[in-house]
Every structure is written in structure tokens, then in C-alpha cells.
Amino acid sequence: VPEHPKEACYKRIARTFVDIALISSAVSISSNNGVVTDARISLGSVAPVPIRSRAAEQKLIGLILSEIDDDILEEIGQLATSDASPISDVRAGKVYRLDMCNVLTRRTIEESVQKLIQKQK
Secondary structure (H helix, E strand, C coil), X not given: CCCCCEEEXXXXXXXXXXXXXXXXEXXXXXXECCEEEEEEEEEEXXXXXXXXXXXXXXXXXXXXXXXXXHHHHHHHHHHHHHHCXXXXXXXXXXXXXXXXXXXXXXXXXXXXXXXXXXXXX
């Protein structure tokens, strides 16, 4: 049985040893014949504990890798953002963290999808 392609990507905003993370996003996507079969989206520093965005994960499953475009990425980013409940503090405001949640989620998905597409060639 051939192994199905799987890719993962992790993005975070750089920090020094004295900083506390502003936000992080980790994505794992599995595919079979160019179709997403499984997805995991984890977000850090946007809630009291790390969370998974199950709504965003479900949106990815069943999509054709080559058809995942900016509109789909934006929708998935918004779904992930709706699961987040960040606080405002001296490092970053709530609105900024929500914006970055959307951006980093889209970037990690896009990078994972591109890697999977390259593996198929």
C-alpha cells in the first residue's frame, strides 16, 4: 500500500529568549490523489491554552490541493480566527493577534499545500 503524502508547517513570530510568543500556527495536511484527506490546525497564544481550529480543519478536508486559492485560504483563516480568544497586553493588542492568527494560518496552510503539490509532481 503506497504511503499517502503528508506535509506539515509551523510558523511563529520571531522572539528572543526573554519574550513570550505573540502567536503561533502549526498545520498538518494529508492528501491522497491530490485531495485533502486530513488536516490539523493548531494555534498558540490566542487563547488561555493552545487550541485546534476544528472548523477550519473540516473546511480543508475534501478540497483539491490545486484548487486551494486565496479566497479559500481567507475563509479558512477567518474560521481559525473565530476560534481564537486572545487578550490584549503590553506586547500586542487583541485585534493585532486576531489579524495575525488569520495571516499565519493562511501562510502555514499555503506552504503545506505547495509542498504537497510539489511531492505529487
